[in-house]
Amino acid sequence: MSLRIVVAIVATMSVALDSVTAETVIQASRVATDLSRPVYATAPHDDFDRLFILEQHRGEVQILDLNSGEVLSEPFLDVGRTSRGNEQGLLGMAFDPNYETNGFVYVNYTATSGETRVDRYTVSENPNQVNAESVHPILRFSQPQGNHNGGWMGFGPDNFLYISSGDGGGSNDVGSGHTSSTGNSQDITNNLLGKMLRLDVAGDDFPQDAERNYSIPVTNPFVNIAGDDEIWAYGLRNAWRSSFDRESGDMYIADVGQGRKEEINFQRVDSPGGENYGWRLREGTIATPGGVGGLAPEGAIDPIHEYEHVNSVNGGFSITGGYVYRGPIEELQGSYFFADYVTNQIWSLDYDGETVSNFQNRTSAIRSSESIGSIASFGEDAAGNLYVVSLEGDVYRFEDVLEQIEIVEFGSTWKYLDDGSDQGTAWRDKEFDDSSWAEGPAELGYGDDPATTVSFGDSSSNKHPTTYFRHEFELDNLDDFSEFSVDVVRDDGAAVYLNGVEILRSNLAPNADFESLATASVGGSRESEPVTETFSKDLLVSGVNQLAVEVHQRTVTSSDLRFDLRLNAVLNKVSGLTGDFNGDEILGVEDIDALLVAIRSPEQDFSFDLNDDEQLDTTDRDIWVQELRQTWYGDANLDGLFDSTDLIAVFTRGLYEIGAEAGWGDGDWSGDGLFTSTDLVLALQDGGYAAGRRGDVNAVPEPTSALLASLAFVLVIAHRRRIHRTI
Numbered sequence: 001m002s003l004r005i006v007v008a009i010v011a012t013m014s015v016a017l018d019s020v021t022a023e024t025v026i027q028a029s030r031v032a033t034d035l036s037r038p039v040y041a042t043a044p045h046d047d048f049d050r051l052f053i054l055e056q057h058r059g060e061v062q063i064l065d066l067n068s069g070e071v072l073s074e075p076f077l078d079v080g081r082t083s084r085g086n087e088q089g090l091l092g093m094a095f096d097p098n099y100e101t102n103g104f105v106y107v108n109y110t111a112t113s114g115e116t117r118v119d120r121y122t123v124s125e126n127p128n129q130v131n132a133e134s135v136h137p138i139l140r141f142s143q144p145q146g147n148h149n150g151g152w153m154g155f156g157p158d159n160f161l162y163i164s165s166g167d168g169g170g171s172n173d174v175g176s177g178h179t180s181s182t183g184n185s186q187d188i189t190n191n192l193l194g195k196m197l198r199l200d201v202a203g204d205d206f207p208q209d210a211e212r213n214y215s216i217p218v219t220n221p222f223v224n225i226a227g228d229d230e231i232w233a234y235g236l237r238n239a240w241r242s243s244f245d246r247e248s249g250d251m252y253i254a255d256v257g258q259g260r261k262e263e264i265n266f267q268r269v270d271s272p273g274g275e276n277y278g279w280r281l282r283e284g285t286i287a288t289p290g291g292v293g294g295l296a297p298e299g300a301i302d303p304i305h306e307y308e309h310v311n312s313v314n315g316g317f318s319i320t321g322g323y324v325y326r327g328p329i330e331e332l333q334g335s336y337f338f339a340d341y342v343t344n345q346i347w348s349l350d351y352d353g354e355t356v357s358n359f360q361n362r363t364s365a366i367r368s369s370e371s372i373g374s375i376a377s378f379g380e381d382a383a384g385n386l387y388v389v390s391l392e393g394d395v396y397r398f399e400d401v402l403e404q405i406e407i408v409e410f411g412s413t414w415k416y417l418d419d420g421s422d423q424g425t426a427w428r429d430k431e432f433d434d435s436s437w438a439e440g441p442a443e444l445g446y447g448d449d450p451a452t453t454v455s456f457g458d459s460s461s462n463k464h465p466t467t468y469f470r471h472e473f474e475l476d477n478l479d480d481f482s483e484f485s486v487d488v489v490r491d492d493g494a495a496v497y498l499n500g501v502e503i504l505r506s507n508l509a510p511n512a513d514f515e516s517l518a519t520a521s522v523g524g525s526r527e528s529e530p531v532t533e534t535f536s537k538d539l540l541v542s543g544v545n546q547l548a549v550e551v552h553q554r555t556v557t558s559s560d561l562r563f564d565l566r567l568n569a570v571l572n573k574v575s576g577l578t579g580d581f582n583g584d585e586i587l588g589v590e591d592i593d594a595l596l597v598a599i600r601s602p603e604q605d606f607s608f609d610l611n612d613d614e615q616l617d618t619t620d621r622d623i624w625v626q627e628l629r630q631t632w633y634g635d636a637n638l639d640g641l642f643d644s645t646d647l648i649a650v651f652t653r654g655l656y657e658i659g660a661e662a663g664w665g666d667g668d669w670s671g672d673g674l675f676t677s678t679d680l681v682l683a684l685q686d687g688g689y690a691a692g693r694r695g696d697v698n699a700v701p702e703p704t705s706a707l708l709a710s711l712a713f714v715l716v717i718a719h720r721r722r723i724h725r726t727i
Contacts, residue, residue, distance in 0.1 A: 022403035024331065025570055028368040028388070032064050032071055032395040037089070040152075040241075041379025041387045041395060044095040048382045052076060053395060056089035056376075059109065063128055064395070066381065077121060077130045083110040083146070087169075087238075091151025096201075097159045099123075105130060106138065106161065106201065108151045114143050118153070118163060120201070120213075137211045138201060141192045144177020145169025148238040148256075152321075157249035157269060160217055161201050162232065164239035164253070167194035171258060172292045173237070173280035183280040183292070185235050188227040194279065196239065196253065198232035221274030233267065235277035235300065241321035241377050245336075246384065250353070254321025254338055255279070255303075259289050262319035263303035264338060268353060276300045304351055305359070307340075314347070314361055316340025320375050327384035331401040337362070337386060339375040346375070346388070364532050365404070367483065367570070372396055400573070402482070407473055408547065408567035410489075411451065414471045415439045418454040420464040427468055428497040430546040434470050443489070444469065445551075447560030456561065463556045469549040469563060478542050483570040487530035490563055493552040496533075499545055504533040530566070579610065579628040587629045589638060593663045595624055596671035621671055630694045633669045634683025640694075642683055650675060 032038075037056040041064075051064040053071075059082040060075040082089045092108035099105065103123035111117050122134035143149055143166070150166035167173045173183030173194065185194025203215030216229040223229050238256040245252070249269030255277065257263060261284030265277050276299060280292050284306035287293030296302075308315050318341040325332040325348075335348040335358065346366055350358040366372065372388055379387035379395070388396040415437040417423065426432055440452030444467075457463040475481075486504060488494055496504040551563045573583040580587055581594045598608040599616055610620045610628070625631060634642035636650060650667035662668035667675035670682050 022405045022571060023365070025365045025367050025402050025404040026332070026362060026398055027400040027402055027570075028366050028372070028396045029399050030368060030370055030394050031066075031069060031387070031397045032062075033393060035062065035071070035393045035395070036060075037376075037391055038389050038393065038395060039089075039091060039376045039391065040093060041377065041381075041389050042093060042095070043381045044099045045097070045382055046100055051379070051381050051387065051395075052093065053379075053389070054090050054093055056091065056391075057082065057084045059090045061090075061093060061107075072128060074129065076128060077105070077107065078132070079107055079109050079119070081112050083112050083114055085110070085146035087147040087149050088114070088143075091149060092153040092163075094153040094155055094161060097155050104201075106153060108153045108163065110143065110149050110151075114146065116141050116143055116149060116151075116165065136213060138213050139163070139197075139199065140211045141165070142177070143168055143193075144175070150236075150239055152239065152242050154242065154244060156198075156244055156251070158217075159202075161199045161214075162242070162251075163197040163199065164236065164242055165193050165195050165197060166238045167236070167279065172288070172290050174292065185237065185279045186276075186281070186297070188222065188231055188234055190228065192228060192230060194234060194236050195228075195231050196233040196236065196242070197230045198273070199230060219272070221272060232273045233275040233277065235275075235279050235282075235297070236265075237279040237283075239321075240319065243321060243323045243378075243380075245324040246326050246380070247324070250324075252321060252324070252336055253277070254319045256318050257283050257309065259283070260286060260309055261306045262309070262316060262340065263306040264319070264321070264336075265301065266304045266351060266353075278302075304356055305349060311343060314345070316343040316345060318342050320377060322378035323380055323386060325384070325386055325398075327380075327386055327398070329398060329401050332386075332398070335360075337378060339378070339388070341375055341391075344371075344373045344375060346372075364487065364530070366398075367402075367485070367534060368396055369534070370394065402573055403571045404568050405571065406566055407475070407484075407569050408471060408565065410487075410564050410566045411442055412471060412565075413439055413441050414444060414469045416444055416452075416454055416470075417468040418456075418464060420455075420457060422466075423468055427470070428548040429500045430544070432470075437468075437470065442564040444563050445561040447562070450562060454561065457556070461557050463553050463558050463561075465553050465556065467551050467561060467563070469547075469551070469565075471547045471565075472544055473547070473567070474544050475540060475542055478537055478540055480572060481537055481569040482572045483534060484537055484540065485532055485534040485568045485570075487532050487566040487568065488549070488563075489530050489565070490551055494531075494563065495550050495552075496565070497548040498535065498539050499541070500548075501539050503535040503539065504531065506531050579624050581608065587624075587638075589663065589665045592621075592624055592629075593665075595621060596664070596668070596673075599671055600673065618671070626694055632683070632694055633686040634679075636665050636667060642686075 035055055036058045038053050039056045040054040041051055043051050049066050051066055053062045053064060059079045061077040063072045063076045079090055088110035090109040094106045096102055096104035104120055106120050108118050118139040120136040120138055121130040124131040145168060147169040148166035150164035152164045154162055156162055167185045168177050173185055178184050179187040184191050198217055198220055200215040200217050204213050205215045206212035220229055222231050236255050239253050240256050242253045251267040253265040255263050255265060263284045267275060276297050278296055278300040280288055281294045282288060282296050285302050309317050320339040320341050322337040324336045335350055337348045339346045345363045348360050348362055349356050372390055374391040375388055376391040377389040379389055386398045415434050417437050443450040444452045444454055446453050446456045454467055486496055488496060488504060490506055493506050495502060577585055579591055581591045595608050598605050604616045609616055610623045631638060631640050632642045634646055636646040662673060662675040667679050669679045
């Protein structure tokens with residue numbers, strides 16, 4: 001979708017849809033909340049009704065019913081007491097590839113002893129609970145420290161179980177419990193730490209050991225040569241959230257860095273294993289700082305992507321690995337999504353096995369009614385939907401991709417008042433007379449080379465505490481948009497008003513200079529980076545709208561002031577499906593209801609004119625029902641049949657007594673806003689009681705005895721309900 005921006009007057013703009021490219025935004029919804037430190041989400045490959053969410057320190061697995069949207073009252077699994085260190089607890093889970101028949105589920109957790117345990121459970125007769133007595137040990141190994149426990153598990157396309165272990169914790173992979181000469185990650189003998197392990201959990205090569213119940217795949221790289229047979233790859237620090245591309249089978253490994261770099265490693269589906277990803281000698285593509293770094297080991301694999309430890313755009317301090325998107329949103333197909341736990345940024349990139357392309361910072365483009373923070377994990381359900389898991393207790397799902405355009409651009413012309421006067425509240429209103437105010441293009445402020453310099457006060461030690469800004473813009477048609485947001489670049493604090501209503505307020509940042517971290521501000525971002533806030537389009541009007549902003553200085557000696565603002569609008573999605581008037585890509589009850597309302601309206605809206613005859617009438621209704629939906633009049637639930645279920649639904653609700661604003665599902669098949677005998681006559685004449693999809697109907701068939709019996713039955717119910725109501 002695109003649009004044309006027309007500048008009407010200085011500081012006033014009119015927006016009309018036409019021909020400027022829009023940018024993509026991702027619509028996300030919160031699907032679960034009030035969880036206890038959720039760290040992972042997954043599902044069996046053929047279970048499209050449930051999502052399983054791990055709670056780290058509680059040691060429980062909760063079930064989100066994807067149909068009802070509710071978290072079930074009882075957990076699916078409780079592993080008992082777990083260690084509650086910051087990086088310990090219940091960390092990973094994987095369903096057996098044959099879960100539907102064997103009911104096996106595997107968990108990876110840190111016991112109170114600090115030991116990593118991988119156990120298998122079996123689901124009970126209740127599909128929403130495992131058999132607590134079915135616990136079966138798979139693997140045990142010790143963890144020297146309380147961090148870097150790894151914990152991810154997943155079955156690969158080869159049906160073997162992959163497990164990330166972490167290097168054992170501490171820093172530099174040194175100290176007690178770490179191999180002195182090489183560190184754990186480079187030590188491949190009698191050392192499972194800092195590795196990616198691969199096990200065949202369908203067998204048992206260690207029948208005499210009750211805590212080792214697995215086989216070694218004969219194709220593991222160190223079988224019959226020096227090195228632990230369980231190792232598939234090594235040289236990892238703390239692989240946090242790996243994944244397989246469900247389409248290609250390729251593996252992505254996000255490895256948390258130490259002091260300089262965060263990295264994403266990659267392994268092709270046809271890899272023979274044995275990759276060395278470089279830690280502790282290498283952190284990303286550089287020698288590890290701190291005295292343990294050096295040249296890359298022979299044959300070491302560099303990451304496909306890395307980023308610096310900086311608190312800025314495209315930087316961060318703790319990577320959270322994700323997935324290559326293979327869900328229902330076509331625009332996201334093939335992009336690998338990942339995040340940073342500290343800076344809460346979300347990115348995506350495409351990788352073809354040789355070259356990274358299409359790298360995007362998606363943070364501001366992901367729109368949710370709540371801000372997404374503390375991103376501990378991503379997750380997938382059976383359909384490939386992508387979820388974002390927040391350690392704060394929430395789970396979000398990517399729902400759709402929409403197009404966003406700029407209504408007010410950064411650098412637009414604003415009016416401003418910088419004389420130090422207190423303007424009270426009247427200046428926020430649309431009717432306020434700002435004709436005497438100065439005007440200039442943003443960025444506005446002083447210091448840091450703003451485009452328009454505003455007065456800072458009597459002297460450098462006596463700055464004005466508040467500067468005021470106003471900007472008018474005009475919207476042609478609000479129905480073109482579904483959501484609005486503002487991105488504000490501000491100094492210590494700002495309040496933004498739209499048509500007199502506050503839509504954003506960022507708090508004063510303690511001792512905040514221009515490039516210092518404004519920890520008390522909305523989003524906790526730096527002053528040079530925008531704060532984003534969404535707001536309801538109900539605050540806007542078709543025609544002229546007014547933005548008003550006051551920017552605050554923390555003290556009268558503040559060294560700078562900076563302000564700029566961008567106003568964004570998300571365009572309503574235009575469906576390519578004829579008759580899909582609400583854009584959900586389904587021909588549903590909402591669409592036929594909208595069409596019938598449009599037909600009754602005295603104002604002809606030709607967007608509903610399905611046969612392009614420049615008339616909106618019952619012919620368009622016939623086309624929607626019979627040709628597009630291919631069903632019958634009387635089919636209240638749009639299942640392709642007109643039968644007793646449609647009539648029972650109508651009569652048992654007592655809608656025969658209601659005389660206004662009925663909808664299709666309420667029996668208003670004629671579209672007059674009522675449910676009357678006219679609707680029944682229309683349904684019977686249409687032959688809707690015939691079974692299956694609608695075909696050619698050359699004659700009006702006689703009602704069958706089965707249908708007449710159904711009518712008699714529902715009329716008796718209606719009569720009884722009416723008598724009961726009058727008693």
